[in-house]
Amino acid sequence: ENLGVAVMLLGSISFMMGLFYLTNLRDKDLQHYSWYVISSTISIFCAVLLFQAVNGIVEMYMLEGNEEEEGFELMVDMVHMMLWYTGLQLFLAYTAGAIGKASPGDGTDVESLSSADLKAVKKHINLQVKCWAVLLGHITGFAAINAFAQLQQQFSQDKLFLTGMVPFAAWAILFLLCSITHDIRMGVICMDDRETLGEQLWNEGTEETENDVVGLAVAFVVVQWLRLAISGGLPNTEGEEPADQLSRHAPVEMALLLGVGFGFTALEALRVKYLRRSHSRLVPQFQNIVSMCFAWCLFFSSDWFVSHFFFAHDPKSMIKHVVLALFVTACALALIFILDKIADLPQTSGEVDRIVRSIVMALGILI
Numbered sequence: 001e002n003l004g005v006a007v008m009l010l011g012s013i014s015f016m017m018g019l020f021y022l023t024n025l026r027d028k029d030l031q032h033y034s035w036y037v038i039s040s041t042i043s044i045f046c047a048v049l050l051f052q053a054v055n056g057i058v059e060m061y062m063l064e065g066n067e068e069e070e071g072f073e074l075m076v077d078m079v080h081m082m083l084w085y086t087g088l089q090l091f092l093a094y095t096a097g098a099i100g101k102a103s104p105g106d107g108t109d110v111e112s113l114s115s116a117d118l119k120a121v122k123k124h125i126n127l128q129v130k131c132w133a134v135l136l137g138h139i140t141g142f143a144a145i146n147a148f149a150q151l152q153q154q155f156s157q158d159k160l161f162l163t164g165m166v167p168f169a170a171w172a173i174l175f176l177l178c179s180i181t182h183d184i185r186m187g188v189i190c191m192d193d194r195e196t197l198g199e200q201l202w203n204e205g206t207e208e209t210e211n212d213v214v215g216l217a218v219a220f221v222v223v224q225w226l227r228l229a230i231s232g233g234l235p236n237t238e239g240e241e242p243a244d245q246l247s248r249h250a251p252v253e254m255a256l257l258l259g260v261g262f263g264f265t266a267l268e269a270l271r272v273k274y275l276r277r278s279h280s281r282l283v284p285q286f287q288n289i290v291s292m293c294f295a296w297c298l299f300f301s302s303d304w305f306v307s308h309f310f311f312a313h314d315p316k317s318m319i320k321h322v323v324l325a326l327f328v329t330a331c332a333l334a335l336i337f338i339l340d341k342i343a344d345l346p347q348t349s350g351e352v353d354r355i356v357r358s359i360v361m362a363l364g365i366l367i
Contacts, residue, residue: 003319011326018333029340037364039134044365047138055080055146077150081143085213088136089181089206095128096202098188125198129205137209144174144217149237152221157234164229167222171214171289178210178281211281215288215362222289223296230256239300247312249304257304261297264290268355287355291362295332299366302328332363 022034062076093099148170155162185206189199220239228234230253235241268290306324307315314320343356 005318007319007326008322011322015326015329022333027340029343030337033336033340033360033364036361037367040361040364041367043134043138047135047142051139051142055143071154074147074150074154077143077147081140081147084136084140084143085177088133088140088209088213089184091136092129092133092206092209093185093188093202095132096125096205097196097198098185098202121197122201125201126205129201133205133209137212138216140209141213141216144170144213145220146237148217148221149224149239152224152234153237157228157232160225160229163234164225167218167225170221171218171285174210174214174217175281175285178207178214178285181210182207182281207281208284211284211288214285215292216365218285218289219292219296222293223300226257226260226297227300243314243316246304246307246315249308251308254301254304254308257297258301261294261301264293264297265355265359272355287358288362291355291358292365294359295362295366298331298335298363299328302331329367332367336360336363 019034019038023031023038025031025034058076058080063073090099148166151169152163152166157163182203185199185203189203224235224239231245231249233241233245268287271286303324306320306327310323311317311320339356339360
């Protein structure tokens, strides 16, 4: 335990020094990615604490004494996800001034603003919307992960086909929710026959956040199924495995999981090259799913690697988790440097650059 604390302190100091270096680089893209990593880290820490606190209360009052009722926990988790999803919609609408209060852009048509006024007002509303969108998006994403991972747990581990259908069901359900809420937003915007700046930013920010929720949740259950297919064991709803199983993964399993992660990025590259058709929601959602699948595959293959080769005697120890965090962070930062160089190449198209940046953002969440 003392060794774990010592490694954590040294790792934290090294990480902070690295952040000072990265945020002062001459490369503006890397500076942007570095600040995004910091923002994501703070947001995810807050989101995890808030979600676990609320989820603990839900489990205490709703699930205690009802563990034997088949499907009851799944129903509770689905309702919990829907409450966060609804809260996300309403709070962002209120923050942007689309409902409930006047915002700096409320009552003003976008076209009627001067360039300077438009920039100032847009920055003010955008900061408010993005701040809460990132936090609530992560919480809603964790709630969706919890719900659909619980759905996967309803099937026995030998039902590989049924557990593999859960990601498709998750995407279909979330896409339907996104379509419904998009129509509701359009109805609100069209009520007064004009679009204010607050309503425009509310719609844009909420749509982007919904796509992030889809990518986070669907990718997690995809990788849960991949881990089942590769190792024969389905992790719990939080992605955890028993200690004896965690340390027994063979190197070929690690390589296979990581290789599938890289395969997802190759799949997106092929889509960009050969499938030019675009959809306003499906394409960005697919890009987010692919990026997060790569990030989850990197994380869990790293977990298998560190547990098997260095902590086989105690894969659940604190020092192992500290070493895993430092190892994954180092790998992710190295990949961000490489991907940034690829995005800066003159030969890459704008679509390829967007894919690279999407993967970089997923790695930022992973860190």
